[in-house]
Amino acid sequence: MNARTRGRRWPxxxxxxxxxxxxxxxxxxxxxxxxxxxxxxxxxxxxxAAPACPDPSAYASMTYEPLEVLPEPGDxxxxxxMAEIQDRGQxxxxxxxxxxLFGSRxxxxxxxxxxxxxxxxxxxxxxxxxxxxxxxxxxxITYAQRLPSLEAGDVDIVAHTMTINCNRWLRIAFSSVxxxxxxxxLVKDKERFPDVFALRDAGARVCAxxxxxxxxxxxxxxxxxxxxxxxxDISDCLVAMQQGQADATTGDDTVLAGFAAxxxxxxxxxxxxxxxxxxxxxxxxxxxLVQFVNAVLDQAxxxxxxxxxxxxxxxxxxxxxxxxxxxxPEPDYTRALP
Amino acid sequence: xxxxTRSTGRFAGSAATWIRQTVALRSADSPTxxxxxxxxxxxxxxxxxxxxxxxxxxRDTAIGDAARAAEQLIQVQDVRVQVVQADSIASNAYLxxxxxAADQRAEYDSRIAAAAAGLLVAVQGATSxxxxxxxxxxxxxxxxxxxxxxxxxxxxxxxxxxxAYQRQARAIASVLVDSLRTVEQSTRQRVDxxxxxxxxxSWTLIVAGLLVLVALVVGSWWLAVRWRRLVxxxxxxxxxxxxxxxTVGLGVNGRAVSxxxxxxxxxxxxxxxxxQARAAGFDARSSEALTLINRGNGxxxxxxxxLSSSIVAEALLRSCDSYGVGCGAVLSYEAYADSHAxxxxxxxxxxxxxxxxxxxxxxxDALVQQSGSxxxxxxxxxxxxxxxxxxxxxxxxxxxxxxxxxQLLVLRWIVVAAGLAIAxxxxxxxxxxxxxxx
Numbered sequence: 001m002n003a004r005t006r007g008r009r010w011p012x013x014x015x016x017x018x019x020x021x022x023x024x025x026x027x028x029x030x031x032x033x034x035x036x037x038x039x040x041x042x043x044x045x046x047x048x049a050a051p052a053c054p055d056p057s058a059y060a061s062m063t064y065e066p067l068e069v070l071p072e073p074g075d076x077x078x079x080x081x082m083a084e085i086q087d088r089g090q091x092x093x094x095x096x097x098x099x100x101l102f103g104s105r106x107x108x109x110x111x112x113x114x115x116x117x118x119x120x121x122x123x124x125x126x127x128x129x130x131x132x133x134x135x136x137x138x139x140x141i142t143y144a145q146r147l148p149s150l151e152a153g154d155v156d157i158v159a160h161t162m163t164i165n166c167n168r169w170l171r172i173a174f175s176s177v178x179x180x181x182x183x184x185x186l187v188k189d190k191e192r193f194p195d196v197f198a199l200r201d202a203g204a205r206v207c208a209x210x211x212x213x214x215x216x217x218x219x220x221x222x223x224x225x226x227x228x229x230x231x232x233d234i235s236d237c238l239v240a241m242q243q244g245q246a247d248a249t250t251g252d253d254t255v256l257a258g259f260a261a262x263x264x265x266x267x268x269x270x271x272x273x274x275x276x277x278x279x280x281x282x283x284x285x286x287x288x289l290v291q292f293v294n295a296v297l298d299q300a301x302x303x304x305x306x307x308x309x310x311x312x313x314x315x316x317x318x319x320x321x322x323x324x325x326x327x328x329p330e331p332d333y334t335r336a337l338p
Numbered sequence: 339x340x341x342x343t344r345s346t347g348r349f350a351g352s353a354a355t356w357i358r359q360t361v362a363l364r365s366a367d368s369p370t371x372x373x374x375x376x377x378x379x380x381x382x383x384x385x386x387x388x389x390x391x392x393x394x395x396x397r398d399t400a401i402g403d404a405a406r407a408a409e410q411l412i413q414v415q416d417v418r419v420q421v422v423q424a425d426s427i428a429s430n431a432y433l434x435x436x437x438x439a440a441d442q443r444a445e446y447d448s449r450i451a452a453a454a455a456g457l458l459v460a461v462q463g464a465t466s467x468x469x470x471x472x473x474x475x476x477x478x479x480x481x482x483x484x485x486x487x488x489x490x491x492x493x494x495x496x497x498x499x500x501x502a503y504q505r506q507a508r509a510i511a512s513v514l515v516d517s518l519r520t521v522e523q524s525t526r527q528r529v530d531x532x533x534x535x536x537x538x539x540s541w542t543l544i545v546a547g548l549l550v551l552v553a554l555v556v557g558s559w560w561l562a563v564r565w566r567r568l569v570x571x572x573x574x575x576x577x578x579x580x581x582x583x584x585t586v587g588l589g590v591n592g593r594a595v596s597x598x599x600x601x602x603x604x605x606x607x608x609x610x611x612x613x614q615a616r617a618a619g620f621d622a623r624s625s626e627a628l629t630l631i632n633r634g635n636g637x638x639x640x641x642x643x644x645l646s647s648s649i650v651a652e653a654l655l656r657s658c659d660s661y662g663v664g665c666g667a668v669l670s671y672e673a674y675a676d677s678h679a680x681x682x683x684x685x686x687x688x689x690x691x692x693x694x695x696x697x698x699x700x701x702x703d704a705l706v707q708q709s710g711s712x713x714x715x716x717x718x719x720x721x722x723x724x725x726x727x728x729x730x731x732x733x734x735x736x737x738x739x740x741x742x743x744x745q746l747l748v749l750r751w752i753v754v755a756a757g758l759a760i761a762x763x764x765x766x767x768x769x770x771x772x773x774x775x776x
Contacts, residue, residue, distance in 0.1 A: 009662045010633050019416040028601040029404075029530075029536075029537075029595075029598065029599030029600075029601070030365075030529075030530045030533070031411075031526045031529055031530060031602060031606065031607050031610055032604075032607050032610065032611060032660075034522070034523055034526070034614065035518065035611065035614050035615075035618075035649050035653040035656070036649070037618065037648040037649035037652060037654045038648050045534050062715070090688050092688065097498065097501065097632075097633065098498040098499065098502060099498070100497065100498050104498035105434070105498055105501065105631075106435075106496060107492075107493035107494075107496055107497070107500055107501075108435055108493075108496055109433045109435060110433075110501075110694065111433075112633070137688030137690075138633050138690065139633065140632050140633040179375065206340050212549075233502065235498060235501065235502040236506075238499045239499065239502045239503060239506060240503065242488075250732075254761065258498075259499070260500050262492070262495075262497040262498075263499075304472055306762050316637065
């Protein structure tokens with residue numbers, strides 16, 4: 001209790017005397033302290049330091065063999081992670097809500113839609129049968145939350161334009177590659193910055209999302225000179241460009257194509273300077289789910305579903321010309337089961 | 339050394355002169371002594387007029403300062419409430435999606451306009467430090483409005499970057515609100531300091547009054563003993579007036595400051611707490627929308643909701659317990675908190691669509707309806723109840739300050755008149771004795 005509250009509690013009798021003497025209640029007419037509020041239970045998410053990849057050159061896209069026989073929808077084998085999901089009646093997924101074309105919230109109806117979402121719907125239908133997409137529970141996560149949310153078991157699958165790489169394989173498991181993207185730059189001034197090297201030479205400000213492979217790449221010695229502007233999410237990078245805080249944004253060509261669609265004054269320039277194979281992320285312990293998902297993706301490759309999804313979101317929306325859409329990547333099942 | 343000797347010599351000379359004069363006074367004749375007593379008493383009475391005026395004026399000024407600071411506090415808090423209310427409307431409109439309802443848009447615009455107008459008034463009544471802070475609030479408000487407009491423009495075109503603008507707007511609003519809270523805190527201190535000055539302001543009146551009283555009592559006693567008169571009527575009346583000035587004057591003076599103090603301790607404190615509850619309540623409602631915008635991952639915003647709600651609960655409970663104000667709003671906020679729990683449980687269970695429906699429009703679902711949950715209706719009940727309380731308490735506080743001020747306006751003239759009357763009576767009283775020597 002401080003002087004302000006103590007003063008307030010002086011007995012009324014003393015103040016009555018003050019009416020005559022006029023000075024006895026000195027300092028007693030004080031306002032209450034500002035209400036600070038409190039939270040009963042502070043919940044903090046422990047952060048895990050990323051372990052170092054022992055062999056970064058190892059081919060990251062290697063994944064587990066798919067299940068030989070895909071179980072019938074709604075009839076997942078007992079004791080598997082899929083059966084657990086089926087019994088729960090929900091497939092909990094971590095997605096982006098602001099990556100136009102891949103995973104974004106449609107502001108007009110609130111639905112989350114895009115390439116990644118359609119891939120997840122394919123998996124959900126394989127678990128639950130027709131109407132399985134209705135059983136998906138979306139959790140909107142940031143780039144930086146992708147690995148921690150899987151490690152904490154908050155979600156079953158993450159579909160969030162996530163690049164498969166060696167370091168991430170130490171913490172989570174990936175499906176086979178379902179889309180082959182590449183890192184590019186989006187600029188406002190194409191004449192001045194025709195590619196990433198022009199940005200480097202000019203010491204330009206380049207925005208990238210925290211916790212992404214994009215920021216790791218642009219921070220390499222090869223691009224020393226670039227001023228990296230980190231933001232919590234990649235959509236904040238488009239805002240940063242529009243507000244003049246950044247000259248360019250670096251990210252996957254898929255995501256940047258979505259930005260260019262939202263802001264015609266920006267343009268994708270130069271060739272892709274990395275390979276970004278996208279995979280669905282799962283918990284490292286759920287190798288059975290990884291095998292199941294790989295089998296589902298195999299089927300989607302075979303029956304043209306993956307190609308159709310790419311056409312719907314990348315060509316039909318006008319983001320890419322049909323010939324610029326990369327072919328559906330071939331899987332590599334040479335990773336040994338744990 | 340020579341200088342010191344000279345100074346010591348001068349001091350010794352002055353002391354000797356004073357002693358000679360005192361001895362001379364003691365040996366002076368009665369008319370001279372009477373004239374001297376008359377002059378001393380008249381001067382003391384005139385001093386009472388001046389000191390009384392000064393004392394009451396200081397108290398009046400201090401109470402006026404407290405009243406202005408109180409008005410400023412209410413003004414700044416109103417700006418804060420308008421801003422968080424506008425932000426709450428913007429967040430909920432974004433959550434609903436699609437074309438924003440015209441009435442919601444109009445409500446948002448009117449809140450922003452009220453905040454901007456309120457800021458202009460607040461700057462005028464602020465200290466220079468607070469005025470600088472309020473200028474920065476004004477600039478940030480313009481940035482906030484720009485970001486919300488960008489979010490809207492993008493949303494209308496179906497561009498998800500609108501969400502990033504919405505997040506930025508929210509971050510700016512948060513900084514802006516913190517600045518307003520800083521100004522509120524310094525304004526609270528201004529109220530407290532002004533009231534402390536008002537309490538201290540009576541001492542000059544008391545000292546001057548007692549001085550005159552002593553002069554009159556000693557004078558009357560001297561006249562009674564020296565001239566064998568039981569009572570010198572004019573001096574006795576003057577003494578009664580001094581006693582009246584000290585008791586009635588200080589009483590009125592004390593009542594004025596006590597009235598202002600009551601305004602601070604009562605309605606102003608209650609208004610302060612209710613305004614804090616309102617600002618925190620609208621902030622909680624914004625956080626609720628943000629937990630849903632971040633579909634299934636609103637933990638950070640839920641923490642914000644809990645913090646804001648704890649402020650609402652504590653502020654209203656303190657207001658209800660101490661002043662009997664805001665008790666109805668406590669109940670309506672509790673009802674809203676229960677409804678919010680239902681929203682969270684639906685969202686946490688993966689039923690996002692029903693959670694959004696419940697949060698924004700109340701639910702059409704029979705089961706949910708049975709639970710009695712209706713966040714928009716419950717929150718509106720809280721908003722209306724707290725608004726009514728706030729207006730009533732602010733008005734009462736303002737009226738109490740005005741009353742205190744009016745009392746002192748009359749009192750200062752009464753004390754001046756009393757001082758002059760005492761001077762005249764003292765003159766008359768001694769003049770009567772002097773006449774006997776002519």
